Amino acid sequence: MSDHITEIIVFSLLFLLVSGMGFVAARWRAPKDMAHLDEWGLGGRSFGGWITWFLVGGDLYTAYTFVAVPALIFGAGAAGFFAVPYTVVIYPLFFLILIRLWSVSHRHGFVTPADFVRSRFDSPLLALLVAITGIVATMPYIALQLVGIEAVLKTMGVTGDSALARHLPIIIAFAILAAYTYQSGLRAPALIAFVKDTLIYIVIIVAVLYLPYKLGGWGSIFDDANAKFQASNSTGDGITLNANNQIQYITLALGSALALFLYPHSITGVLASKNRNVIKRNMSALPAYSFLLGLIALLGYMAISAGVTPLPGAKAGSLDSNTVVPLLFDQQFPSWFAGVAFAAIGIGALVPAAIMSIAAANLFTRNIYKEYLKKDATPAQEANVSKITSLVVKVGAVACIIFLDPQFSIDLQLIGGIIILQTGPSVALGLFTRWLHRWALIAGWAAGMGMGMWMLYNIPNANTGRKHFGGSAFPLSDLGFDSPKTIYVGFVAVAVNLLVAVIATLVLRAAKTPDGIDHTNPDDYFADEGDPRLEKARTTPDADPITSST
Amino acid sequence: MTEPVRSPRSDRSPWYWLLLIPIVLPLVTPLFNRDSPRLWGFPAFYWLQFLFIFVGVATTSVVYQMTKRPARTSAPETPEAVDE
Numbered sequence: 001m002s003d004h005i006t007e008i009i010v011f012s013l014l015f016l017l018v019s020g021m022g023f024v025a026a027r028w029r030a031p032k033d034m035a036h037l038d039e040w041g042l043g044g045r046s047f048g049g050w051i052t053w054f055l056v057g058g059d060l061y062t063a064y065t066f067v068a069v070p071a072l073i074f075g076a077g078a079a080g081f082f083a084v085p086y087t088v089v090i091y092p093l094f095f096l097i098l099i100r101l102w103s104v105s106h107r108h109g110f111v112t113p114a115d116f117v118r119s120r121f122d123s124p125l126l127a128l129l130v131a132i133t134g135i136v137a138t139m140p141y142i143a144l145q146l147v148g149i150e151a152v153l154k155t156m157g158v159t160g161d162s163a164l165a166r167h168l169p170i171i172i173a174f175a176i177l178a179a180y181t182y183q184s185g186l187r188a189p190a191l192i193a194f195v196k197d198t199l200i201y202i203v204i205i206v207a208v209l210y211l212p213y214k215l216g217g218w219g220s221i222f223d224d225a226n227a228k229f230q231a232s233n234s235t236g237d238g239i240t241l242n243a244n245n246q247i248q249y250i251t252l253a254l255g256s257a258l259a260l261f262l263y264p265h266s267i268t269g270v271l272a273s274k275n276r277n278v279i280k281r282n283m284s285a286l287p288a289y290s291f292l293l294g295l296i297a298l299l300g301y302m303a304i305s306a307g308v309t310p311l312p313g314a315k316a317g318s319l320d321s322n323t324v325v326p327l328l329f330d331q332q333f334p335s336w337f338a339g340v341a342f343a344a345i346g347i348g349a350l351v352p353a354a355i356m357s358i359a360a361a362n363l364f365t366r367n368i369y370k371e372y373l374k375k376d377a378t379p380a381q382e383a384n385v386s387k388i389t390s391l392v393v394k395v396g397a398v399a400c401i402i403f404l405d406p407q408f409s410i411d412l413q414l415i416g417g418i419i420i421l422q423t424g425p426s427v428a429l430g431l432f433t434r435w436l437h438r439w440a441l442i443a444g445w446a447a448g449m450g451m452g453m454w455m456l457y458n459i460p461n462a463n464t465g466r467k468h469f470g471g472s473a474f475p476l477s478d479l480g481f482d483s484p485k486t487i488y489v490g491f492v493a494v495a496v497n498l499l500v501a502v503i504a505t506l507v508l509r510a511a512k513t514p515d516g517i518d519h520t521n522p523d524d525y526f527a528d529e530g531d532p533r534l535e536k537a538r539t540t541p542d543a544d545p546i547t548s549s550t
Numbered sequence: 551m552t553e554p555v556r557s558p559r560s561d562r563s564p565w566y567w568l569l570l571i572p573i574v575l576p577l578v579t580p581l582f583n584r585d586s587p588r589l590w591g592f593p594a595f596y597w598l599q600f601l602f603i604f605v606g607v608a609t610t611s612v613v614y615q616m617t618k619r620p621a622r623t624s625a626p627e628t629p630e631a632v633d634e
Binding site for chain 2: 078081084085088089091092093095096212217218219220221222239240241246249250253254277280281283284285287288290291294298
């Protein structure tokens with residue numbers, strides 16, 4: 001531990017600085033009344049271009065990204081680079097789809113995607129499914145942020161023999177995070193995101209200039225990686241894709257993009273912006289992060305070139321590949337700068353963890369508490385319930401890490417992406433059309449879930465020797481195709497979901513099953529800041545727009 | 551995806567079709583799945599995908615500029631200045 005003392009000091013100082021900012025954030029852009037869910041959970045829906053950029057960026061590029069994507073590149077090569085097309089594809093999709101969600105949410109005071117589904121399809125059950133799916137998918141995502149911090153702590157030698165000693169730093173970090181999120185709501189991660197991104201940009205720019213210079217240039221970095229993959233006996237690796245994993249690459253990139261904007265926390269970030277132009281402008285500015293992500297991903301190859309060997313994993317004989325990037329920094333940088341880099345990763349975990357816990361808390365409050373437990377909850381009560389729920393969510397995430405094998409959290413995250421995709425037909429398609437019947441959407445959701453789980457259950461992992469939930473690449477041969485190619489599970493599951501939803505809609509329409517009242521109207525999808533009906537609707541979120549407008 | 555637009559206000563614009571480019575291009579792996587030609591040591595697979603990021607930025611910027619609404623008279627706004 002003593003040889004890492006400089007790193008630990010730099011890391012701790014930056015961590016404390018950010019924590020202080022988190023508490024001060026409550027007074028930043030001071031709201032009139034913090035005891036309202038709009039204020040606590042959406043920052044007063046007032047964020048302009050820059051804050052939204054940092055907030056949504058801070059949301060989508062997490063500690064886990066910084067640690068896991070390079071780890072994937074380190075292990076498998078080109079297949080791990082899917083993260084780049086994935087983040088290129090996202091923004092045009094956001095641009096086309098989320099803009100409508102923003103408008104309709106602003107006019108009706110929706111805080112969550114489930115709020116929208118409830119009004120659009122007149123179905124509390126469908127809204128409940130969307131809300132539960134969102135909460136379940138978010139929890140392991142938060143836990144993964146802890147995996148990112150843990151990789152850093154492990155590299156710094158902050159680790160112990162007993163479970164408690166090993167996890168104490170994380171428990172402390174999360175207790176601080178929980179306290180300032182409780183107090184400041186979405187304003188805390190919005191403010192901290194500035195520091196996080198500044199640190200990350202500095203670290204990455206230095207890394208991509210300095211490391212290739214030390215390692216003999218980009219050409220030799222790629223050649224070293226190529227040599228490693230040529231020598232390995234695995235068939236799936238290489239610095240370019242092979243004949244069998246291209247469909248996987250395409251479907252994984254597209255599927256992950258679709259999943260990402262359905263995650264409650266990305267929607268929270270978007271709903272917090274003040275008008276449509278802020279969102280549109282951001283969709284052309286946010287790809288700056290994609291560039292960063294691509295460079296971060298290539299740290300995996302630099303680690304190969306630098307001869308990094310991952311630290312041992314939780315089980316004897318296993319390797320924790322998540323430690324490759326922290327180890328690369330530790331070995332190649334002066335220790336004070338490695339400390340800055342570690343702080344960047346650590347703080348990079350706090351911002352998304354805070355936003356995710358707020359998003360999950362909002363879902364619980366709006367779509368479970370208010371819907372089923374206390375229908376007449378006041379905005380102040382809603383804000384209070386959300387604050388407490390956000391604490392519970394964080395305790396749950398910490399418990400996941402302490403009591404479960406971190407590998408299990410990674411598996412849960414894999415499942416999380418696939419289940420959140422199943423809300424796509426009701427949330428994303430629902431923004432464009434109400435043709436799909438509410439009961440058909442429920443049937444589609446169930447079918448997609450079932451299909452996804454069945455496929456995941458049947459994927460073994462050759463590296464860890466487990467038989468189930470070993471990855472997200474499903475062999476097409478198992479679906480009856482005569483081919484060695486693989487495909488992303490989420491993609492197939494959502495296709496099944498849609499197919500069932502369409503067939504069921506045709507059947508239900510033929511049977512003339514009532515499909516409820518659409519509480520939104522076409523004009524809602526284009527509303528913008530300054531809309532005269534908007535301010536009025538905000539105070540009565542679920543009211544029928546026809547009656548609430550004069 | 552077809553919805554009767556009764557309201558006079560609508561988002562419809564042919565410019566949105568441009569967004570198909572950054573959605574489709576990065577997913578056509580046969581276009582860029584190769585090592586050569588290298589650029590500053592980067593295999594084509596990597597530098598071409600970095601290039602697609604700029605294609606994405608360019609198309610989204612163009613579509614944003616072309617579909618931007620004029621600032622509303624009822625709520626004068628200066629988007630650049632609101633963050634401070």
